[in-house]
Amino acid sequence: MQALVTTDVRTMELRDVALPGEPGEGQVLLEVEAAGICGSDYGLYLGKHPLSNFPMIQGHEFCGTVKALGPGSSGRIAVGERVAVEPLLGCGKCQPCRFGRYNCCVELKLIGVHTPGGFQEAVLVDERLLHPTGDLPADIAAFAEPMTIALQAVKRGGVSKGEKIYVIGAGPIGLAILLASRWLGADVAISDLVSHRLDKARRIGATLALDAKGDAAAALSEWTDGEGPSVVIDATGVPSVILSAVDMVAAGGRIVTVGISTADVPLPLATLIRKELTIYASRNSVRMFGEAIEAVRRFRAEVAEIITHRIRLSNVQPTIELALGRPDIVEKAIVIFDRVEAHRRRRR
Ligand SMILES: [Zn+2]
Ligand SMILES: [Zn+2]
Known part of the structure; x- marks a missing residue:
């Protein structure tokens, strides 16, 4: 079978490798059908991610068909079923794991980062990490993982029906x-520097799509009758942007940080206290796959708009290079495996 191996900084090789063996106890053999390329995959590929460790097989946003079940299978999943993969491997022993918050396990490992991921034709995965996606097409099913990240963020922030919330950054996350907020019944303003992304945000349901170069604060103030959005979610990780959220959010409001940065953010304590703000960090997701699959099912058309590139495994490297140079062109790129393409052609 083919596997795309990241062998060094900015170097990927398509290799012929042996098929994984028979699934062991509690495992399944999965034939990968679609795998999304994440922003963190760019960092891993560039060698800038702390977990870049070559050689590696990337890809943590993927779905596939169950080909074989290992001994002692629970019967929850059948051979031939399409499933999305939850890529988190908690240790099960540390305090957050014991409290059910395996997303922040102190020894957390990720499929596609610590262990070989979805940029290959088949992989062995623990059955407990699989979530049936029903009749969803493979590219949409592969978007379940990014949707879990989004659901975790909006739920951390307590987003609820009728609230006016502000999302900073209109990349895939x-x-x-934006979609997860709509799923919970909230009204959304979003901003970005790239105008294409703002057009897309409007098409998939943003009430306000604001050019980040303009006066977003004034527009938000007008939209909320001077009160400010009750929740601001940052998907950029840019310190100055997080600071602006402190100014823009309503008194008594919540800020959620999803975007990652290694920089420090000097928070103005006086404003935090005057407004009695709550800041939530949001990492990965916990038990969100079932709901994420329902959300991508409802917003199938919108998810299809976010996916700008459907590519082959051999095209991952050029597509990442394109995305790095032209973030205005590549929103979400998803690898569709040849087998799936061939099947689609046969059905036409
Ligand atoms: Zn990701
Ligand atoms: Zn743990």
Whole structure:
């Protein structure tokens, strides 16, 4: 079978490798059908991610068909079923794991980062990490993982029906947060520097799509009768942007940080206290796959708009290079495996 191996900084090789063996106890053999390329995959590929560790097989946003079940299978999943993969491997022993918050396990490992991921034709995965996606097409099912990240963020922030919330950044995660907010019945303003992304945000249901170069604060103030949005979710990780959220959010409001940065953010304590703000960090997701699959099912058309590139495994490297140079062109790129393409052609 083919596997795309990241062998060094900015170097990927398509290799012929042996098929994984028979699934062991509690495992399944999965034939990968679609795998999304995430922003963190760019960092891993560039060697800038702390977990870049070559050689590696990337890809943590994927779905596939169950080909074989290992001994002792629970019967929850059948051979031939399409499933999305939850890529988190908690240790099960540390305090957050014991409290059910395996997303922040102190020894958390991720499929596609610590262990070989979805940029290959088949992989062995623990059955407990699989979530049936029913009749969803493979590219939409592969978007379940980014949707879990978005659901985690909006739920951390307590987003609820009728609230006016502001999302900063309209990349794939920002747009998924827009959809997750709509899923919970909230009204969304979103901003970005790239105008294409703002057009897309409007098409998939943003009430306000604001050019980040303009006066977003004034527009938000007008939209909320001077009170400010009750929740601001940052999907950029840019310190100055997070600081602006402190100014823009309503008194008594919540800020959720999803975007990652290694920089420090100097928070103005006086404003935090005057407004009695709550800041939530949001990492990965916990038990969100079932709901994420329902959300991508409802917003199938919108998710299809976010996916700008459907590519082959051999085209991952050029597509990442394109995305790095032209973030205005590549929103979400998803690898569709040849087998799936061939099947689609046969059905036509
Ligand atoms: Zn990701
Ligand atoms: Zn743990």
